[in-house]
Amino acid sequence: MTPKFLQTSRRAFLGGSAAAAALSALSEPALAQRNQPTLDQYEPVYLTAAEWAFVMAAVARIIPSDGDGPGAIEARVPVFIDRQLAGDFGAASDLYMEGPFAPEADMNLGTQSPLTPAEIYRQGIAAFDAWCRSEQGAALGDLDPDAQDAALQALADDEVGLKPELREFWTLLLQNTKEGYFADPRHGGNAGMQAWVYIGFPGARANFHEWAGRDEAYPLGPVDIAGERA
Amino acid sequence: MRTLLNIVLGLVVLGGVALLAFIAVPVQPTPPQQQVAADWQPEEGQGEYAMRLADCAACHTAPGGERFAGGRAIESPLGTIYSSNITPDDETGIGGWSLEDFRAALYDGMRPDGTHLYPAMPYENYRKLTEEDVRALYHYFIEEVEPVQNAAPEADLPFPFDQRWTLRGWKWLALDEPGFRADTDDPVLARGEYIVEGPGHCSACHTPRNAIMAEAAVDTSDEAFLSGGEIAGWTAPALRGPGSAIAGWSQEDLVAIFSTGRNAHAAVNGEMQLVIQDSTQYMSEEDLAAMSAYLVGLNEGVLLERSEDVTETEALIASADPDMPLGARLYIDNCNACHFANGRGADEVFPELDGNSLVTAESPTGLISMILGGSELPSTPKRPYSLRMPGFSDRLTDEEVAELASFVRQGWSNDAAVVSADDVADLRGEAEAKVE
Numbered sequence: 001m002t003p004k005f006l007q008t009s010r011r012a013f014l015g016g017s018a019a020a021a022a023l024s025a026l027s028e029p030a031l032a033q034r035n036q037p038t039l040d041q042y043e044p045v046y047l048t049a050a051e052w053a054f055v056m057a058a059v060a061r062i063i064p065s066d067g068d069g070p071g072a073i074e075a076r077v078p079v080f081i082d083r084q085l086a087g088d089f090g091a092a093s094d095l096y097m098e099g100p101f102a103p104e105a106d107m108n109l110g111t112q113s114p115l116t117p118a119e120i121y122r123q124g125i126a127a128f129d130a131w132c133r134s135e136q137g138a139a140l141g142d143l144d145p146d147a148q149d150a151a152l153q154a155l156a157d158d159e160v161g162l163k164p165e166l167r168e169f170w171t172l173l174l175q176n177t178k179e180g181y182f183a184d185p186r187h188g189g190n191a192g193m194q195a196w197v198y199i200g201f202p203g204a205r206a207n208f209h210e211w212a213g214r215d216e217a218y219p220l221g222p223v224d225i226a227g228e229r230a
Numbered sequence: 231m232r233t234l235l236n237i238v239l240g241l242v243v244l245g246g247v248a249l250l251a252f253i254a255v256p257v258q259p260t261p262p263q264q265q266v267a268a269d270w271q272p273e274e275g276q277g278e279y280a281m282r283l284a285d286c287a288a289c290h291t292a293p294g295g296e297r298f299a300g301g302r303a304i305e306s307p308l309g310t311i312y313s314s315n316i317t318p319d320d321e322t323g324i325g326g327w328s329l330e331d332f333r334a335a336l337y338d339g340m341r342p343d344g345t346h347l348y349p350a351m352p353y354e355n356y357r358k359l360t361e362e363d364v365r366a367l368y369h370y371f372i373e374e375v376e377p378v379q380n381a382a383p384e385a386d387l388p389f390p391f392d393q394r395w396t397l398r399g400w401k402w403l404a405l406d407e408p409g410f411r412a413d414t415d416d417p418v419l420a421r422g423e424y425i426v427e428g429p430g431h432c433s434a435c436h437t438p439r440n441a442i443m444a445e446a447a448v449d450t451s452d453e454a455f456l457s458g459g460e461i462a463g464w465t466a467p468a469l470r471g472p473g474s475a476i477a478g479w480s481q482e483d484l485v486a487i488f489s490t491g492r493n494a495h496a497a498v499n500g501e502m503q504l505v506i507q508d509s510t511q512y513m514s515e516e517d518l519a520a521m522s523a524y525l526v527g528l529n530e531g532v533l534l535e536r537s538e539d540v541t542e543t544e545a546l547i548a549s550a551d552p553d554m555p556l557g558a559r560l561y562i563d564n565c566n567a568c569h570f571a572n573g574r575g576a577d578e579v580f581p582e583l584d585g586n587s588l589v590t591a592e593s594p595t596g597l598i599s600m601i602l603g604g605s606e607l608p609s610t611p612k613r614p615y616s617l618r619m620p621g622f623s624d625r626l627t628d629e630e631v632a633e634l635a636s637f638v639r640q641g642w643s644n645d646a647a648v649v650s651a652d653d654v655a656d657l658r659g660e661a662e663a664k665v666e
Contacts, residue, residue: 206567210548220550223563227625 036191042079046086046118053141054125055081061148062177069198072177080180080189090118103164113165117172124162124169131160184225193230196222203230253395256344259334263409264361272362277370280363283429283517284356285509286371288501289313298371299323299380304350305462307443309387311350319377332368337408339401346397348385349404354445358410358428404444413450422524423450425517430509435459435466435501456528464500464596467587470528475587477532484522486578488513490613494577497617499588499605500596507608540572541584543641547571557637560630564622565638573642579617584642594635594649598657601631623661628654 037043044052055078065071072078084090101114113120129139132151136143140151154160155170162169180189182196184204190196196203203222211218221230272280281287290313292301300315300323315323324332331342339346339353347353359367390396410428412420426432433445436456440446447455458468467475476484479495486493488510491503498506513521546558548571554562565583569575573584583589588596604621607613626634628651636648 205563207570208550210571211550218550219552220559220562221552225625227563227622227630229559229563 036076039073039076039078042082044082046090047082047121050129050139050141051122051125052078052082054129054139057141057143057148058152058173059177059180061145061152062174063181070194072181074191075181075189075195076191077177077180077189080183080187081176083188084176084180085118085121090116090121092116092118103167107167111168113168115165120166120169120172124166124173127162127166128155128160128169185228186225193222193224193228197230252398257338257340257398259330259340260337260357260408262333262361262364266361266365270362270365272366272369277366277368277374279512279514280366280429281370282509282512283363283425284359284367284431285429285505286316286367287508288504289350290316291508296378296380298375299378300382301380306348306350306387308391309385311348311385311387312382313350314347314382315378315380316371317375317378317380318372319379322379322381323377324371325377327372329365329368332371333364336364336367338405339397346394346401348387348394348397349400349444352431352434354405354448355428355431355433357405357408358424358448360410360424360428363429400442400444403442406448411449418520419524419527421517422520422522425513425521426450426456426524430521432456432469435461436469450528460593461501463593464599465587465591465593466501467591469525471532473587474529474532476525477529479526479529481519481522481526484525485518488518488521490578490610491607492578492581492613492617495582496586497581497605497607499600503605503608506610511608511610511612541642544572555633555637556630557633560626560634561637561641564625564634568619573638578613583638584644586644589638590644590646592646594639594646594653595657597635597639598631598649598654599661601626601635602654602658603661623658628652628658631658 039056047055056073059072059077059081063072063075063077065073088094095111095116097114097116099114102109102112103114105112115123128151131154132138132140132143135154136147136151140148143151151160155162156174158167158170180187182201183189185191185193193203195201200217201222202208202218202220204225205220205223208218208220223229287297289302289304290298290300292299292303292313295301296317298315298317300313302313304311304313317323318325320326324335327335327342334340334342335347335351336353336356336359338357339349339351341347385392410424412423414420414423427449433448433455436459437445437447437454438457438459446457447453449455453471456469457471458473459466467473469476475496479493483493483495487496487498488506490511491498491506510518543558546554547562547566550562568580569583570580574582588600591597600619602621602623604619606616606618609616622631631654632649632651635654638644639646639648
């Protein structure tokens with residue numbers, strides 16, 4: 001269950017995008033996105049080397065690369081997560097973060113952790129990798145895929161003994177992986193709009209009502225907020 | 231020989247005397263155009279209303295500056311002129327001006343010390359103000375406005391245009407008879423005509439300039455009047471005749487655009503946004519109706535060229551054919567969401583591009599600026615939301631803007647010349663220089 005108020009609302013997302021568009025003078029030219037460093041050259045802004053290795057391994061199991069479409073690695077989801085954690089999302093800028101906190105309260109009462117999402121990742125990765133080492137003999141990144149799946153399943157089932165303050169760790173990781181896969185490329189993920197091409201989403205074109213209700217595929221590929229076409 | 235010399239010398243002296251007289255002998259100010267009792271006082275709010283009709287605020291307030299304290303830079307083809315401080319400050323404003331001084335500024339473009347005002351001040355039009363409006367304005371600016379000390383910068387014009395005394399000759403050529411004479415017997419239409427010709431000074435932008443840069447016409451009877459002009463590089467569209475931007479508009483359409491900046495066809499852009507913001511939205515229902523009725527009358531018999539059938543342009547956009555030309559593709563990717571395949575947009579929200587005067591203007595400056603920088607409608611009590619079109623300067627290259635602008639200029643029933651990437655590069659450079 002994803003805590004509702006950790007989710008980026010569509011309204012806030014669109015508002016933020018519009019504001020970002022308005023600040024065009026400050027934004028990088030859209031064309032610069034084409035010359036991105038490869039993932040192994042990427043220098044994380046927030047994540048440490050060990051945390052980066054964890055995120056690379058975890059998202060590769062959540063959306064694997066051996067299916068029909070692009071995996072989370074091809075879509076550069078780890079970059080998205082690193083940039084989100086380094087920014088307002090990681091710092092919980094939009095969340096009410098004053099006490100009282102009751103981390104052990106019923107999940108139905110929503111997020112109760114005094115930790116920001118960035119802190120939840122930091123402490124969550126450390127605790128979970130420690131659990132992997134003691135149960136499987138290595139950090140998640142060093143396990144084979146089957147063992148990784150088993151470990152992540154245990155994390156999802158809340159069977160790895162995380163303290164209550166970290167209980168949102170798995171839902172955040174899953175949610176942010178999906179977001180990085182499908183969000184506009186300006187946020188670092190969905191590289192080349194691959195995820196949109198895969199599901200046939202036309203992107204930031206915003207209107208194709210001439211095609212609504214027609215029993216045939218929409219012929220145009222997607223366009224992103226920067227105006228790139230794929 | 232001696233005689234000839236004497237004659238030449240005599241002529242030189244005579245010319246010199248005439249020139250000195252031209253410079254030094256005071257201009258006789260235009261007298262009041264109607265008799266108004268000496269003890270006449272404007273009704274509560276009448277002065278402020280007259281100020282709204284004449285839209286003094288738009289020019290005499292600098293961006294971010296105190297109201298009416300002047301200093302707004304007005305770009306003229308000859309150089310930059312700065313609006314003056316019209317608060318009643320004794321030192322830097324119009325404090326201590328008599329009614330006669332004030333009237334001379336409105337009618338004759340004169341300051342009390344005899345300095346000629348540049349015709350950026352629309353005294354060509356204000357000459358038509360009634361004496362009651364002059365008195366109401368005088369009362370407002372002397373009695374109701376708070377004095378603000380702010381010396382406006384000197385105009386920055388090259389020689390010989392910095393020689394203000396030469397304006398006396400210009401005025402002699404340019405200025406029409408003072409006072410307003412209606413072109414109609416209908417009192418409502420006459421009221422509309424008065425607002426448009428006089429205080430509204432619509433003609434200052436919407437009428438072409440003649441060889442001496444005066445308005446080519448200042449009253450309705452002349453077909454050049456309101457036949458389209460230019461302001462700060464943007465086209466102020468024709469409001470009558472074959473290319474009229476408001477052909478086919480109803481009185482309600484016009485009332486809507488004046489009171490809210492938007493209607494079923496269009497959204498105001500460029501300098502006209504200031505007119506809505508500072509002037510027309512404050513006009514009474516009666517005056518809006520009168521002005522609109524007058525403008526509808528000006529356009530009687532002007533036919534719309536727009537076709538009601540599905541155009542080739544609409545069919546092309548709706549096809550979503552991946553092989554379509556770049557201009558059409560850019561329209562789909564950037565514009566279609568709001569302005570739609572038929573180029574008709576949505577009433578009061580997204581302006582029509584088919585037949586839009588900004589899109590089809592002879593000069594593409596306004597359209598390119600709009601695509602690069604976007605626009606925001608003023609907020610009015612009737613339509614408080616400042617609808618905004620985003621700028622696309624970060625999304626589109628110069629070549630792409632040129633392709634897109636050319637596409638909309640030739641799409642649907644539009645038939646305007648194509649735009650080059652160089653046109654776009656120039657304007658992008660100017661826009662970026664302004665930001666810095």
